[in-house]
Structures are given as C-alpha cells and as structure tokens.
Amino acid sequence: MTENVLSIAPPYLLFIGDVQDQLAAKTAAGILQWRPQWCIGQSRLPGCKADLGLREMTPKEAAAAGVRTMVIGAANSGGILAENWITSILEAIEAGLDVASGLHMRLNDIAPIREAARAAGRNLFDVRHPTQRFATGKGARRSGKRLLTVGTDCSVGKMYTSLAIERALKEKGIKADFRATGQTGILIAGSGVSVDAVVADFISGAVEAIAPANDEDHWDIIEGQGSLFHPAFAGVTMGLIHGAQPDALVLCHEPTRKTMRAVDYPLPDIEECIDLNLRVARRTNPDARMIAVSVNCSALSPEEGRRLLDDLAQRTGLPCVDPLRDGVEAIVDRMPGL
Amino acid sequence: MTENVLSIAPPYLLFIGDVQDQLAAKTAAGILQWRPQWCIGQSRLPGCKADLGLREMTPKEAAAAGVRTMVIGAANSGGILAENWITSILEAIEAGLDVASGLHMRLNDIAPIREAARAAGRNLFDVRHPTQRFATGKGARRSGKRLLTVGTDCSVGKMYTSLAIERALKEKGIKADFRATGQTGILIAGSGVSVDAVVADFISGAVEAIAPANDEDHWDIIEGQGSLFHPAFAGVTMGLIHGAQPDALVLCHEPTRKTMRAVDYPLPDIEECIDLNLRVARRTNPDARMIAVSVNCSALSPEEGRRLLDDLAQRTGLPCVDPLRDGVEAIVDRMPGL
Numbered sequence: 001m002t003e004n005v006l007s008i009a010p011p012y013l014l015f016i017g018d019v020q021d022q023l024a025a026k027t028a029a030g031i032l033q034w035r036p037q038w039c040i041g042q043s044r045l046p047g048c049k050a051d052l053g054l055r056e057m058t059p060k061e062a063a064a065a066g067v068r069t070m071v072i073g074a075a076n077s078g079g080i081l082a083e084n085w086i087t088s089i090l091e092a093i094e095a096g097l098d099v100a101s102g103l104h105m106r107l108n109d110i111a112p113i114r115e116a117a118r119a120a121g122r123n124l125f126d127v128r129h130p131t132q133r134f135a136t137g138k139g140a141r142r143s144g145k146r147l148l149t150v151g152t153d154c155s156v157g158k159m160y161t162s163l164a165i166e167r168a169l170k171e172k173g174i175k176a177d178f179r180a181t182g183q184t185g186i187l188i189a190g191s192g193v194s195v196d197a198v199v200a201d202f203i204s205g206a207v208e209a210i211a212p213a214n215d216e217d218h219w220d221i222i223e224g225q226g227s228l229f230h231p232a233f234a235g236v237t238m239g240l241i242h243g244a245q246p247d248a249l250v251l252c253h254e255p256t257r258k259t260m261r262a263v264d265y266p267l268p269d270i271e272e273c274i275d276l277n278l279r280v281a282r283r284t285n286p287d288a289r290m291i292a293v294s295v296n297c298s299a300l301s302p303e304e305g306r307r308l309l310d311d312l313a314q315r316t317g318l319p320c321v322d323p324l325r326d327g328v329e330a331i332v333d334r335m336p337g338l
Numbered sequence: 339m340t341e342n343v344l345s346i347a348p349p350y351l352l353f354i355g356d357v358q359d360q361l362a363a364k365t366a367a368g369i370l371q372w373r374p375q376w377c378i379g380q381s382r383l384p385g386c387k388a389d390l391g392l393r394e395m396t397p398k399e400a401a402a403a404g405v406r407t408m409v410i411g412a413a414n415s416g417g418i419l420a421e422n423w424i425t426s427i428l429e430a431i432e433a434g435l436d437v438a439s440g441l442h443m444r445l446n447d448i449a450p451i452r453e454a455a456r457a458a459g460r461n462l463f464d465v466r467h468p469t470q471r472f473a474t475g476k477g478a479r480r481s482g483k484r485l486l487t488v489g490t491d492c493s494v495g496k497m498y499t500s501l502a503i504e505r506a507l508k509e510k511g512i513k514a515d516f517r518a519t520g521q522t523g524i525l526i527a528g529s530g531v532s533v534d535a536v537v538a539d540f541i542s543g544a545v546e547a548i549a550p551a552n553d554e555d556h557w558d559i560i561e562g563q564g565s566l567f568h569p570a571f572a573g574v575t576m577g578l579i580h581g582a583q584p585d586a587l588v589l590c591h592e593p594t595r596k597t598m599r600a601v602d603y604p605l606p607d608i609e610e611c612i613d614l615n616l617r618v619a620r621r622t623n624p625d626a627r628m629i630a631v632s633v634n635c636s637a638l639s640p641e642e643g644r645r646l647l648d649d650l651a652q653r654t655g656l657p658c659v660d661p662l663r664d665g666v667e668a669i670v671d672r673m674p675g676l
Contacts, residue, residue: 139569139601196539203538203573228576231477231622235541235577242569263477279614284569 006132008100008125008190009069010038013062013092014052016074017085018045025050027102027184028073034163034188040067043092045084050074059088059095069125071187072101079105089113093122100125102183127186128194130206137204137243139284144214147335148246149224149294150277152268154233154261156254157323158224159185161294161331164323165250166221168332175218179211181240185223196225196236203239211244219335222246228276229268230260238280245285248335249277250292255308256299270316290318291334297322344470346438346463346528347407348376351400351430352390354412355423356383363388365440365522366411372501372526378405381430383422388412397426397433407463409525410439417443427451431460438463440521465524466532468544475542475581477622482552485673486584487562487632488615490606492571492599494592495661496562497523499632502666503588504559512676513556517549519578523561534563534574541577549582557673560584566614567606568598576618583623586673587615588630593646594637608654628656629672635660 012035014028022029032039032052041057044050052073059070070092076085081103089107092099093116099107106126107113117124147165149158162178162185169176178185180192191210198206211220222244226233251274257267274290281288293312297305305322312320319330332338350373352366360367370377370390379395382388390411397408408430414423419441427445430437431454437445444464445451455462485503487496500516500523507514516523518530529548536544549558560582564571589612597603612628619626631650635643643660650658657668670676 136600137570139603196537198538199534200536200538200541200574200577201534201571204570229621231580232475232542233539234580234618234621235573235575236538237573238566238576239538239573242572262474265477276617280572283567283572 006125006127006191008187009098010035010190011040011067012038013041013043013057013059013067013070013097014039014054014073015043015070015088015092016048016050016052017076017088018047019074020049022050025052025074027075027187028052028071030184031071031073031188034167040065043070043088045088059092059097063095063097067097069098069100072099072103073187076103076105081105081110086110086113090116093117093120096120096122098123098125100127100187102127102187104128128183128197130193130198132193134198134202134205134209136201137208137239139242141245141285142213143216144218144220145247145337146211146220146222146244147248147250148222148241148244148281149250149252150237150241151224151227151252152229152270152273153227153254153257154225154230157252157294157296161250161252161323161328162221162223163188164328165331168328169219169221172332174338175215177218177220179220179222181207181210181223181225195240196233200235203236204243207240207243224252227260227268228280229265229273231263231265241277241280242284246281246288247285248289248291249281250294250331251277251290252294252296254296270312274316289336292318292331293320294323294328294331295320297325344463344465344529346525347436348373348528349378349405350376351379351381351395351397351405351408351435352377352392352411353381353408353426353430354386354388354390355414355426356385357412358387360388363390363412365413365525366390366409368522369409369411369526372505378403381408381426383426397430397435401433401435405435407436407438410437410441411525414441414443419443419448424448424451428454431455431458434458434460436461436463438465438525440465440525442466466521466535468531468536470531472536472540472543472547474539475546475577477542477580479583479623480551481554482556482558483585483675484549484558484560484582485586485588486560486579486582486619487588487590488575488579489562489565489590490567490608490611491565491592491595492563492568494590495632495634496590499588499590499661499666500559500561501526502661503669506666506670507557507559510670513553515556515558517558517560519545519548519561519563533578534571538573541574542581545578545581562590565598565606566618567603567611569601569603579615579619580622584619584626585623586627586629587619588632588669589615589628590632590634592634608650612654627674630656630669631658632661632666632669633658635663
C-alpha cells in the first residue's frame with residue numbers, strides 16, 4: 001500500500017448510536033462479519049434497537065482494552081449528525097481514539113469535532129471523501145496477481161463476493177488482500193479509496209495506488225463499483241477496470257431486479273456484459289479472463305436459485321454460484337495459477 | 339444551459355502577460371480564432387514577445403469600450419503567478435471587469451485577488467476547477483440533437499473539429515451550440531465544464547447539464563475528452579459518451595503519434611475504436627452513428643495526408659477529412675437530418 005492511501009488503525013470500537021433497527025447498523029455488522037478479530041466492543045446510546053452482540057464499552061474502557069479507532073457503524077437519519085452522536089464522538093477523541101466514518105456528512109466539517117481531534121492529535125477518517133492526491137494512471141504492468149469484481153448493476157454483491165474470495169484464499173494459505181473502493185469496504189479493510197468520489201482524471205491512478213506491485217504469488221482482490229452499462233456510473237467502472245489490470249474478473253449479478261439502480265434502464269444481457277468487461281479489461285491486461293458469475297439469489301427460493309444458476313452456467317460456460325449459499329470454492333478453483 | 343453551469347460574460351480583453359513566444363499565448367489565439375467578435379483588445383506587459391494583432395488596451399480603456407471580462411489567455415511558467423500578472427489582474431478587477439483563467443493555479447487561491455474581487459463584487463472564473471454541484475446522470479432521453487467528438491487519443495483535434503462543425507452549421511443557418519468540456523473550450527464558449535476535474539460519480543451528470551434538452555432541430559456539438567483506449571482517462575471518456583447521448587459521433591485522430599499521450603501504449607486500431615465507441619454510445623442512444631473521421635494531418639505533406647485520408651476512407655467506409663485543409667463540409671453532410 002503506498003503512503004498516500006489512508007490507513008485506519010485497528011482494533012475497533014463499533015459505534016451504532018441510537019438506531020431504531022438492525023438494518024441501520026449494517027455497516028457495523030459488515031465489519032464484524034468480515035473482521036471479527038478487530039471488533040473489541042460496541043458503543044450504543046439509550047434507546048438503541050440494534051445489537052451486535054459485542055461487549056458494551058465506553059470509549060475510555062475501549063481505549064484501556066487496546067482499541068485504537070471508534071468506527072461510526074450506523075447510518076444517521078437525515079444526513080445531520082445528532083447532538084448525542086457528536087457527544088459520543090468527542091468522548092472517543094478525549095479517550096485517545098481516532099474516529100472513522102463512512103457518512104456523507106464529514107466529521108471534519110463539524111467544528112467541535114475537528115478542533116477536538118486537532119487538539120488531541122487524533123485522526124478523523126471521512127472515508128467517503130478522499131483527501132489524498134493521486135497521480136494519473138500509468139497503465140504500466142505491475143507484478144502480482146489481481147482479481148476484480150464487476151457487475152451487471154450497482155449493489156449486486158461485489159463487496160461481499162470480493163471479501164468471500166479473500167477469506168477463502170487466506171484459509172488456503174494463499175497471500176491475498178481485499179482492496180476496498182467504497183466506504184463500507186474501506187472500514188472493513190482499514191484502507192482503500194472511495195473511487196466514485198475521486199476527481200475523474202484520477203480514477204485509474206487511484207486504483208493503481210491501492211493495488212500496487214506485489215509478490216508474484218500475491219492476489220489483490222479488488223472491490224468493483226457500478227457497471228459499464230450504468231448510464232450514470234460507467235465512467236467509474238471503466239477507470240476501475242483499467243487501473244486494476246485484472247488477471248481474473250468475476251461478474252456479480254442480482255437476478256430479480258427489473259431496472260438498473262435509480263435509472264429507467266434494463267439490466268444488460270449477461271453474455272454482453274461478460275464480453276464488454278473483458279474487452280475493456282484486455283486494454284491494460286491482455287491476459288484478463290472472466291472466471292465466474294456470482295449471483296445474489298437471496299430473493300429466490302433455494303430451488304429457483306439452483307435452476308437459475310444451472311441455466312446461467314449452461315449459457316456462459318462458467319461456474320455460477322451464490323457466494324452465500326454455495327461458497328466461493330468454485331470461483332477460487334478457476335483463478336489462474338491456483 | 340442550466341443555471342448551475344458557469345457563464346462568463348463577453349466581450350473579452352485578452353491578457354497575455356509577458357510571454358516569450360506566440361505558442362505560450364495559444365489560448366488567447368484560440369479564443370480570437372473562434373470568437374473574434376468577442377475579442378475587443380489585448381493587454382500585454384513590457385517585454386511580451388507574442389502579439390494577437392488586437393488593439394492594445396488597459397483594463398480601464400477596455401471597460402470603457404464595453405469589455406466585461408479579462409481572460410488570462412497565456413500559459414504562465416512554473417505554475418506560479420508572477421507579481422506583475424497579479425498586478426494586472428487587480429487592475430482589471432478595479433476597472434470593473436470579471437477575470438477568467440484556465441490556469442492550474444486558482445485565482446481564488448490568491449488572497450489579494452480573491453479579496454479584491456469580493457470587495458468589488460466581481461466574478462473570478464477558474465474554469466479548470468468546477469465549483470458547481472451536479473446531479474448524477476439520469477440517462478433519460480432528451481429532445482434536440484447531439485454530436486460528440488471522440489478520439490483515438492488525447493489532444494488529437496476534438497476541440498478544433500467541434501468548433502469547425504459548429505461554425506459550418508451556423509453558416510448554414512442551422513441552430514447549433516458548441517458545448518465545452520475543457521478549459522480552452524470553456525473560455526471560447528463562455529461556459530461549460532472541465533469534465534476531467536469533476537468528481538467521478540458526476541461525469542455523465544455534468545454532461546447532461548451542459549447539453550440539456552433543446553429544440554428538436556438544434557444541434558449541440560459536444561467537445562470530447564480523452565479516449566476509451568487511454569489507460570488513464572478512459573473513465574472520463576466513458577462518462578462523457580453516456581452523458582452526451584450522441585446521435586452522431588466523429589472520430590478524431592493524429593496519424594503520426596507512436597504511443598498514446600504520456601503512457602507507453604500503442605494507438606488503438608481505427609476500426610476497433612469506431613466499434614467500441616459506437617457500442618458504448620448506443621447504451622444511452624440506440625441510434626448513435628459514427629459519421630466521419632477527422633484527421634490532423636499537419637505533420638504530413640499535402641500528398642501524404644491525401645493518401646492517408648483516402649486509405650482510411652476505403653477502410654472505414656466513412657468520409658475522412660483534415661478539418662483544417664479540407665473543411666468539415668463532408669462531416670456536416672453526414673449529420674442525420676441535414
């Protein structure tokens with residue numbers, strides 16, 4: 001990881017405020033699912049209706065237990081940080097913790113928080129808002145192997161699939177690192193860049209920075225964003241693919257969606273999607289291969305899901321799996337050299 | 339033009355400082371070439387070796403002659419604004435002029451300039467640095483016709499070709515507007531957005547904003563940026579194509595270049611380039627057509643250029659012209675409905 005990429009220090013205290021249901025704490029739940037060893041405790045406010053099942057801790061207790069960063073692991077309502085959340089954040093800073101947030105609203109824009117952090121010498125991480133400067137992409141081949149998840153649409157399971165592949169590789173003793181490109185992924189990885197918030201000229205350069213040259217037998221598992229077929233976000237996806245120089249691509253898909261996210265566009269045809277992603281990827285890595293399709297079947301019954309995956313496998317000639325139901329073994333088996 | 343797109347008021351006083359050759363004043367020369375009716379005078383400092391052939395004016399004289407904006411039409415050396423340039427800018431503000439600049443360094447970052455403009459109620463335009471907020475792209479079809487220039491590489495004549503087409507259409511009495519996406523184009527058009535400086539999520543949304551719904555018989559001629567094949571900048575190009583929803587595409591090319599700009603990559607094959615640009619464009623406009631190839635033959639003799647264009651026309655089946663030598667009549671003739 002190059003020096004201009006942010007780095008959040010674990011372990012974490014997960015702050016979920018006074019959210020009114022478990023879903024509002026899904027960022028914290030995601031961190032706990034993928035990095036349980038980093039999650040020492042939870043901090044909640046009176047009336048909180050979510051529970052991560054972690055030990056309840058004040059920032060002071062957390063600091064004493066070795067915690068280094070309090071992570072805001074809940075969505076706030078209305079985009080405004082409530083007074084009682086601000087109080088908790090100030091307590092964390094006072095206790096000697098850094099604070100990391102994936103909220104739209106910046107911690108650095110709230111004067112009391114900014115000033116308290118400066119006075120205490122603590123770091124504030126607004127992971128949705130990159131502050132680093134990147135070079136423009138070079139396109140030069142670099143050592144190490146890279147896998148990138150791409151999608152038929154936004155929010156179809158690219159982060160989940162990437163993290164599941166990283167975990168499976170590590171369990172096999174293969175050197176691998178998840179490389180985060182969105183806010184939740186960054187909080188899970190402790191580093192990365194929100195590529196959709198980078199200035200357009202630097203999209204691929206930012207990806208080159210978060211997935212730099214590495215050992216020849218090391219795999220970066222890069223979290224994809226958007227879709228080459230999304231009329232609003234395809235530019236982000238394009239730069240991400242070029243910067244990633246992927247050896248392997250995994251196409252992620254949600255089969256019950258009727259239109260693309262937030263726009264009145266049909267989902268692309270799977271075969272067309274595979275073809276265009278490969279064509280673009282081969283510009284910066286001529287050896288790029290599509291190795292599998294990862295389908296989020298959660299809206300389908302097990303039988304419906306099975307049928308859909310079998311049909312898709314027949315059409316594409318690729319392993320097609322639901323990573324939650326089937327695991328990602330079939331994907332990992334297709335990674336070149338494994 | 340929607341209200342969140344900047345608008346620089348003509349006519350202009352062109353400031354070229356004390357540059358040491360004509361090339362360093364090429365921004366001013368471009369404005370004068372394409373908008374002579376807006377260029378009332380030039381302002382130079384002692385020792386200036388460039389000359390636009392315009393009447394020499396102080397900002398005060400320019401203001402009296404009706405000028406509303408002083409445009410910094412020269413490149414400064416070293417990225418630092420010299421003291422004598424700052425003095426000239428302050429004089430312009432004092433004289434009641436706005437100031438527009440395409441330099442990397444922001445006028446708004448120089449305290450005396452910023453404060454003088456605020457005190458005098460004048461506008462400072464740093465056209466390389468968008469300050470407007472855009473929505474994400476909607477992808478909804480909008481009325482009016484659009485032509486977009488695309489390229490085999492960066493800096494291959496997209497702005498020149500676009501402006502030549504706009505001029506040819508206006509001479510025929512056809513409603514047309516050049517839509518600028520880079521700093522020189524913005525100074526020429528008086529409005530537009532530097533799309534490569536927009537946050538990645540908003541590339542296509544910004545293009546939708548600068549080329550909004552219009553009369554059915556109106557043509558937006560949209561200046562392209564980068565290339566789908568450039569490993570650093572393809573994301574910008576992708577978002578630009580999706581946001582433009584072009585009815586017509588013109589591929590721009592520079593035939594003597596050995597590698598793509600600033601990277602060690604071969605130029606793409608022309609046919610492949612036409613094919614990929616069309617494929618991407620048809621996602622947001624199924625009727626998109628590639629209508630011509632525009633080649634900058636300035637590095638070739640007239641005979642060499644002619645041979646190359648004939649060969650290219652044979653291979654592509656499209657009109658292939660050098661807009662400077664041949665004009666753009668052959669391109670305009672192919673615009674659907676004209």
